[in-house]
Amino acid sequence: MGKIAAAAGVAVLLWGSSFVAIRGLGHALSPGPLALLRHGVAAVTLTAIVLARRPVRIRLSRKAFLLIGAYAVVWLAGYTVALNAGEQHVDAGTAALLVNLAPLLVAVAAGKLLGEGFSRPLIVGSLVALGGAAVIATGATAQRDWAGVLLCLLAAALYAAGVMIQKVALRHVDGLTAIWLGCVVATVVLLPWGPQLVGELQVASMPAVLGAGYLGVFPTAIGFTAWAYALRRMDAGRLSAVTYAVPAASVLLSWLLLGEIPSAYGLAGGALCLIGVAISRRR
Secondary structure (H helix, E strand, C coil), X not given: CHHHHHHHHHHHHHHHHHHHHHHHHCCCCXXXXXXXXXXXXXXXXXXXXXXXXXXXXXXXXXXXXXXXXXXXXXXXXXXXXXXXXXXXXXXXXXXXXXXXXXXXXXXXXXXXXCCCCCCHHHXXXXXXXXXXHHHXXXXXXXXXXXXXXXXXXXXXXXXXXXXXXXXXXCCCCCHHHHHHHHHHHHHHHCHHHHHHHHHHHCCCCHHHHXXXXXXXXXXXXXXXXXXXXXXCCCCHHHHHHHHHHHHHHHHHHHHHHHCCCCCHHHHHHHHHHHXXXXXXXXX
């Protein structure tokens, strides 16, 4: 359990930093091109790791490959583009709080589809957390803020769906291979944004390029690999509860590095989300 906890902790910390990095990039790179660069860097990094660790012998069933492709499109590509777009409208802490509804969605879906079970605290906690999301949304008075809220909620839904698909995929393949091939597939899916990425890189600042590189190497290549390691060894619902710490890490880092503090609505709604989470995890 110690290794699983450490892997989950690494994923939480790196994913929390990703919200800050995306927000810090601002409008230097558009959502689609940024997602392409991020997963391209991750694919190259993971390819190097795989080649260094062992001879590459990919023996996957058709079902396993389809599952990897599905979660790559839904989670790695779709979630990333939606989150990138959302963070152009809301601060990093608010984005993290909204996306943090995903673990509750995972717990409900895992209980229904994977046989992990339900409980009354899970249902009550889910309702409280959804109320928290409504409070956060109430604070979005400007039209652009509402767009950010909706995009982050879409990202949460894609995140939850991706976790469910990945959990099934990990029954057929190890975590490193799954995230490596997933990043490759996501890069291919995002290639239509290639010409736009080339154009934006020509005028982007070096910090922006380095920030995108950080997203590819750390939150994606390392963070998702650590997550896959833990997910293969633990129930999806239970492990997803660990990611409730992501908003706290994101809010703290965005305050320290970007000087951003969520609005009163965001803080109150976030508190409700975390209270709902605490209720949902009671036995």
